[in-house]
Amino acid sequence: MSETKNIANREIMEELRGADVRPSTTRVHVLKYLREHRNHPTVDRIYQNLIETLPGLSRTSVYNTIGVLERAGLVRPLSMEGGEMRYDAFTEDHAHFQCERCGAIFDVPLNASGIAGDALREFRVKRLDVLFWGLCPLCAKEHRES
Amino acid sequence: MSETKNIANREIMEELRGADVRPSTTRVHVLKYLREHRNHPTVDRIYQNLIETLPGLSRTSVYNTIGVLERAGLVRPLSMEGGEMRYDAFTEDHAHFQCERCGAIFDVPLNASGIAGDALREFRVKRLDVLFWGLCPLCAKEHRES
């Protein structure tokens, strides 16, 4: 393990402790993966990636860990087309765009002020998910050419 | 069957034909259910409701029908918390609010202009899903009192 990796691990551990989550090996690796890969992965993708460095890791453990991180507010779930869940460790406000052709997910800046007028005055809003759907620039181009 | 129902059926059939969908019994009933119940039902809820008047209806048939209506642009899918799909036959722009406590889904007016700035200039946007999540007025009140 390289120096930088150790430092990153320590940072991740701090972050976990700061959220009152005990920094077990699995938790550190899962959160680290999410911080290093802003790719909105599925649980399976995380599992497939981590199994290489953590032989013996179980899928169930990744599910558990994601649940813990989610409850701790470190990770937010995205429910995408087809009912598959994806996870994002960047919790500042932003929207997503998913390409119907290549499946890629893009982060999109979000200015949500006033989008619902005052219709939610009496509601207690805890989360807002904004998902655009269509063709990404590359797929839009290829689509026009065919 | 009452007069009004027949008229409604005829209207539904027109709508289907207008979208190049052959108005089979199942299709008419499913679209009719969605028009009469603005409750964002799951496939199973539609099935449970229709089986009373259409004995012998199969769940698979409801799935097929929803797929046909969706491809025809008459119905839009909502992927909610927990990966369950719900369907909405009202396709004009609006957002949704789901209550984390009672599960109810509310329609919310939506003013989406400019929410992504010009970040999607090169994208071809075909759909926008906006989902708020939190406590509805009643549940927020009950929550405060406990």
Added chain:
DNA sequence: TTCAATAACTGTAACGATTACAAATATAAT
């Protein structure tokens, strides 16, 4: 340090929503 209590993890089985598929039925076109 040792021990007991608790937390975390594994692996298998169960589950629920959805899809695949083959057979049956209904509808449309010749």
Added chain:
DNA sequence: ATTATATTTGTAATCGTTACAGTTATTGAA
């Protein structure tokens, strides 16, 4: 009527996720 095509059914398979029981690791107190 007859054939082709669409639609529907019912069962089995699939996929993502959760439940659960047993195991291993960690913590805190004696």
